[in-house]
Amino acid sequence: MNVEQVFGLLPVVMVVCVVLLTAWAMVKTVRYMRADKEMRRSIRQAVKIRMTWTRLAKMAGLSVTDRTPPWLSSLTTGTNAPEPKPRELVPVIKTQPDQYGVIVHVKLLPKVGIKELQDKARFLADAWGCVRVAVEAGKPGLATLRAIRRDPLTGHIQYVPTGEPPADLTVWPVGRDEYGAPVHIELKNKSGAVVAGGVGGGKSNLLTALVSYFGPSPAVQFAVIDGKVSDAAHGDYADVLPRVFAHAGHDLREANALLRRLVKLLHDRATMARTVLGTSNMWNVGPSEQWPLVFAVIDESHTFFHDHKGSDKETRALAALAAENIRLTGLLVKGGRSVGIYTVPATQKATGDAIPTSIRDVCSAALSFYQRTTEASVAALGDDIRNWPDMDPINLQGSQYVGVASMAAEGRPGFVRVRTPYLDPAHAAAVAKLTAHLTQDPTELLANLTPPSLRKDEPPEDDAPAAA
Numbered sequence: 001m002n003v004e005q006v007f008g009l010l011p012v013v014m015v016v017c018v019v020l021l022t023a024w025a026m027v028k029t030v031r032y033m034r035a036d037k038e039m040r041r042s043i044r045q046a047v048k049i050r051m052t053w054t055r056l057a058k059m060a061g062l063s064v065t066d067r068t069p070p071w072l073s074s075l076t077t078g079t080n081a082p083e084p085k086p087r088e089l090v091p092v093i094k095t096q097p098d099q100y101g102v103i104v105h106v107k108l109l110p111k112v113g114i115k116e117l118q119d120k121a122r123f124l125a126d127a128w129g130c131v132r133v134a135v136e137a138g139k140p141g142l143a144t145l146r147a148i149r150r151d152p153l154t155g156h157i158q159y160v161p162t163g164e165p166p167a168d169l170t171v172w173p174v175g176r177d178e179y180g181a182p183v184h185i186e187l188k189n190k191s192g193a194v195v196a197g198g199v200g201g202g203k204s205n206l207l208t209a210l211v212s213y214f215g216p217s218p219a220v221q222f223a224v225i226d227g228k229v230s231d232a233a234h235g236d237y238a239d240v241l242p243r244v245f246a247h248a249g250h251d252l253r254e255a256n257a258l259l260r261r262l263v264k265l266l267h268d269r270a271t272m273a274r275t276v277l278g279t280s281n282m283w284n285v286g287p288s289e290q291w292p293l294v295f296a297v298i299d300e301s302h303t304f305f306h307d308h309k310g311s312d313k314e315t316r317a318l319a320a321l322a323a324e325n326i327r328l329t330g331l332l333v334k335g336g337r338s339v340g341i342y343t344v345p346a347t348q349k350a351t352g353d354a355i356p357t358s359i360r361d362v363c364s365a366a367l368s369f370y371q372r373t374t375e376a377s378v379a380a381l382g383d384d385i386r387n388w389p390d391m392d393p394i395n396l397q398g399s400q401y402v403g404v405a406s407m408a409a410e411g412r413p414g415f416v417r418v419r420t421p422y423l424d425p426a427h428a429a430a431v432a433k434l435t436a437h438l439t440q441d442p443t444e445l446l447a448n449l450t451p452p453s454l455r456k457d458e459p460p461e462d463d464a465p466a467a468a
């Protein structure tokens with residue numbers, strides 16, 4: 001093909017380009033026209049973000065200077081060509097509007113990483129007219145900015161239990177994240193979850209929903225220790241009590257007895273696993289009616305772990321019991337994974353003695369409703385929350401955030417914010433009543449499976465309480 005022929009094709013190429021551009025513009029216009037009011041605002045906002053990004057990123061210091069000349073310039077070395085100027089690079093972005101604002105995918109650069117974006121999140125939020133900009137880690141080398149004009153987590157959602165057993169017993173669905181995607185906590189081969197948060201944050205609602213969700217399955221059993229009331233039958237768990245095989249109130253001795261009972265179950269199961277299941281890890285075969293997954297909920301756990309100071313006999317006995325409770329709970333969390341005991345310590349008091357770090361750090365998941373101070377957030381979620389300031393549950397204060405928690409994201413760095421659904425206590429009570437016949441003591445179930453010669457009647461020496 002000679003030059004004249006190439007020039008002859010030019011009009012055709014131009015027509016094709018114009019047709020493609022027109023089609024693209026029409027698709028965009030139709031999409032805009034069909035969108036509702038909020039979506040249109042987000043589309044306009046996304047255009048503004050893209051158009052102003054280069055300038056804004058430089059103003060915010062989210063740029064890096066590349067002093068290395070591009071390789072093309074090396075071809076001209078030795079000529080009179082001027083020295084190439086250093087280039088100021090800004091991260092490449094892609095935008096995606098949705099009902100609540102704009103999701104901005106950012107390709108990170110050397111020296112413009114997650115930390116730098118977090119530092120400038122407030123600046124970007126102001127420039128983009130958003131209530132907040134959340135920074136999340138994406139795939140390696142990428143970050144996601146959530147520019148929120150209207151926080152999706154402030155909209156309430158309701159959980160109406162179906163009364164049907166869940167199809168999957170390996171995950172605990174806890175709610176939806178700010179993208180509307182389901183969020184769950186892994187149970188398979190996991191030890192436990194810390195649930196923390198200020199008064200009235202939504203902890204008990206989440207935990208009663210746990211009973212309502214798994215309650216219809218005969219392969220799940222529940223034990224509840226509630227430190228808020230003298231008897232769990234009078235507290236937040238009263239509605240679901242028919243589906244709970246063992247419960248205790250705030251009395252330290254009572255709680256200690258139940259914890260010892262659970263630790264004995266743990267030891268018995270560990271001893272019997274190979275004989276009964278043919279494997280030392282229950283999760284290799286999955287929970288069953290005879291060997292159910294056991295949730296051990298310890299609500300207001302600070303009641304049982306709190307250090308009692310004083311030299312009188314009673315105080316010393318209480319202090320010994322508290323120390324013993326910490327040790328027993330630690331044993332449950334550390335040893336429960338493979339035998340199918342999942343421990344959930346929950347507390348409104350986020351300090352080191354409410355959920356000792358020795359327990360918190362071995363729990364595989366942590367979730368916190370609102371907190372008043374970052375120190376409290378750290379006590380609940382670990383030190384890493386300091387690296388994710390926009391995910392800190394201190395941002396969840398206010399009635400619109402009741403039921404919203406920040407959760408350590410499993411399998412990836414950082415945290416996710418999750419809106420847990422509200423469960424009407426009447427629904428919880430109805431499911432518990434309907435499924436009460438499924439309540440079984442796992443110790444008795446195990447005894448039915450266990451040849452007497454292999455059964456242990458007493459917990460091993462080292463599990464005896466220090467004071468009782």
Ligand SMILES: Nc1ncnc2c1ncn2[C@@H]1O[C@H](COP(=O)(O)OP(=O)(O)OP(=O)(O)O)[C@@H](O)[C@H]1O
Pocket residue numbers: 156157197198199200201202203204205206236348369402403404419420421422423
């Ligand atoms: N997910 C939710 N969505 C909407 N409202 C909720 C949600 N969870 C709880 N609430 C409301 O907040 C109130 C307090 O919830 P809940 O008892 O679960 O809090 P809590 O954290 O257990 O409080 P406390 O520490 O005092 O025991 C509930 O009675 C309910 O009205």
